[in-house]
Amino acid sequence: MSRALPPFQRFLDSERDVxxxxxxxxxxxxxxxxxxQETFISxxxxxxxxxxxxxxxxxxxxxxxxKALDAHRGRARRALPVAEPAAxxxxxxxxxxxxxxxxxxxxxxxxxxxxxxxxxxxxADLPHREIAAAIGCSEDAARRSLHEGLAKLRKAVTA
Amino acid sequence: xxxxxxAVDSPxxxxxxxxTERGLVRLAFPEEDVDTVLERLATRLSPRIVEAPAAPxxxxxxxxxxxxxxxxxxxxxxxxxxxxxxxxxxxxxxSEIPYGGVLSYSEVAAEAGSPRGSRAAGNxxxxxxxxxxxxxxxxxxxxxxxGGYGGGLDRKRWLLELEGALTPRLDPSR
Numbered sequence: 282m283s284r285a286l287p288p289f290q291r292f293l294d295s296e297r298d299v300x301x302x303x304x305x306x307x308x309x310x311x312x313x314x315x316x317x318q319e320t321f322i323s324x325x326x327x328x329x330x331x332x333x334x335x336x337x338x339x340x341x342x343x344x345x346x347x348k349a350l351d352a353h354r355g356r357a358r359r360a361l362p363v364a365e366p367a368a369x370x371x372x373x374x375x376x377x378x379x380x381x382x383x384x385x386x387x388x389x390x391x392x393x394x395x396x397x398x399x400x401x402x403x404x405a406d407l408p409h410r411e412i413a414a415a416i417g418c419s420e421d422a423a424r425r426s427l428h429e430g431l432a433k434l435r436k437a438v439t440a
Numbered sequence: 441x442x443x444x445x446x447a448v449d450s451p452x453x454x455x456x457x458x459x460t461e462r463g464l465v466r467l468a469f470p471e472e473d474v475d476t477v478l479e480r481l482a483t484r485l486s487p488r489i490v491e492a493p494a495a496p497x498x499x500x501x502x503x504x505x506x507x508x509x510x511x512x513x514x515x516x517x518x519x520x521x522x523x524x525x526x527x528x529x530x531x532x533x534x535s536e537i538p539y540g541g542v543l544s545y546s547e548v549a550a551e552a553g554s555p556r557g558s559r560a561a562g563n564x565x566x567x568x569x570x571x572x573x574x575x576x577x578x579x580x581x582x583x584x585x586x587g588g589y590g591g592g593l594d595r596k597r598w599l600l601e602l603e604g605a606l607t608p609r610l611d612p613s614r
Contacts, residue, residue, distance in 0.1 A: 288478040288489035289441065325441060328488050 286333050289325060296338055297321075300345050306388065306400040307349035316348040323348075339411040346397060346415050353393070387437035394418070395430030402427055442486035445478070446495040451507050452595055457495040460485065463517030464499055467570045469591045485521060506572070509602060512539035514573050522569040529553060530564040537578040540604045544582040566590055578605065 286292075300320060304313040323344050331340065388396060394416060401412045413423035443465065445458040453470035458481055465485065468477045482489055494500065498516045505511035523531060529552040537543050543551075549561035565576040571591055577599040581587045589596035600606040 285479065285483045286487035288443075288482040289487055290445075290489055290491045291475070291478065293490075325488060325490070329442075329486055331487075 286328070286331055287337075289328050292324075292328075292337055292341075293321060296341050299338065300341055303342060303345055303400055304349060306403075307346070307396070308352045312352045316345065316352055319348045320345040336411065339407060339414055342401060342407070343415040346401070350393070384434065384438055387434050390437070391430050391433055394422075394426045395433065398423055398427040399430040399434065441490040442488040443481055444490055444492040445481075446492045448495050448500060448503060450503060451598075452591065455503075457499055457503075458489075459496055459499065460519045460521070462519035462521070464496075464570060464573065465519035465522060467572060469571070469595075503572070507602070512603075516573070518570060518573065523567075526552075526554070526560070527564040527567060530561050531568060531574050531576070534565065534568075534576055534579060535574055537575060539575075542578050542580050542600070542605050545579055545587060546582055548579055562588065572599065575599075578603075 297317075301313065301317055304316045304320070307313075308316055320341065324341050331337070388399060391399065397416050398412050401407045401415055407415065409420050409424050409427070412427065413420045416423060416426075418426075443458055443460055445456055445466075448455045448457045448467075455470065456466070456468040456472070456474060456477055457464060458466040458468075458477075466477065466481060468474075478489055496516075502511055502514050502516050506514065520528060520531075530548060533543075533548050533551040545558035545562050545565075548565070549558040552561060552564075554561050565579055566588060568574050568576045568590065571577070577589060577596045579587065586593050586596055597606060
């Protein structure tokens with residue numbers, strides 16, 4: 282039995298927290314707001330074309346991920362470091378569960394693919410297959426990136 | 441977006457008003473489950489449905505004026521997309537019943553050219569997606585009893601009393 286696409290407002294209501302947390306982890310609070318708006322504007326435009334059996338969470342996170350990359354590239358051109366402790370508020374409502382500044386810095390310093398894999402895993406609880414779809418790589422590559430990213434984090438935080 | 445919706449305050453409680461760029465497409469009574477209403481709109485019109493901070497100004501204003509007895513005719517644009525071809529004929533006839541007037545189900549059926557008679561017309565009226573504005577409350581049973589109403593007979597009676605089609609001492613409902 283095919284499910285119809287839910288009304289966009291309902292989709293927005295149910296995904297907004299996950300998308301917000303993902304963007305805060307990816308680009309920091311100060312840029313998350315713009316990325317958030319852009320993500321849902323893009324989603325609104327494309328929404329009616331979706332198949333009703335699509336995984337909406339993975340889809341919107343793919344969009345959010347692209348917006349986050351755009352923000353990173355913009356930042357790189359402006360020659361600012363990726364993890365700016367001053368710009369990122371360690372706010373209980375937007376932190377990962379065992380979040381601390383040191384961990385956050387370490388995530389920010391991971392190479393792009395590993396950072397994406399780690400944040401998609403912990404912000405959105407996505408399985409490897411969907412991380413792969415969001416990042417645009419094979420499931421094996423996603424698995425490896427996640428594994429390597431976590432290994433680097435463990436090393437960075439326990440050093 | 442394709443459809444926007446917002447709550448509208450009224451003597452009946454909070455109504456849900458949904459609009460497309462063509463006009464008001466749905467007006468739902470408070471008892472109707474919002475998610476069900478929205479899901480039907482998503483399926484039949486477009487899933488691009490977003491909540492608006494308020495209903496369009498003309499909708500708010502005209503409903504307000506109607507409920508306070510200041511307005512007898514609605515001028516807001518309507519979107520008839522949710523209404524099928526038979527319903528369209530029935531509700532078109534209904535729209536032409538003047539404020540304060542009534543017709544019977546069988547008269548509406550006849551005017552709408554319904555070979556299937558007043559029961560089919562009654563069903564079409566019962567499916568009216570834009571009650572109050574498309575005045576299905578102005579249709580009664582032959583003999584004057586109220587018949588049915590999606591929003592409940594109390595509201596049908598209230599609307600007819602507001603319009604002067606019914607006065608309490610002549611209230612024919614059983």
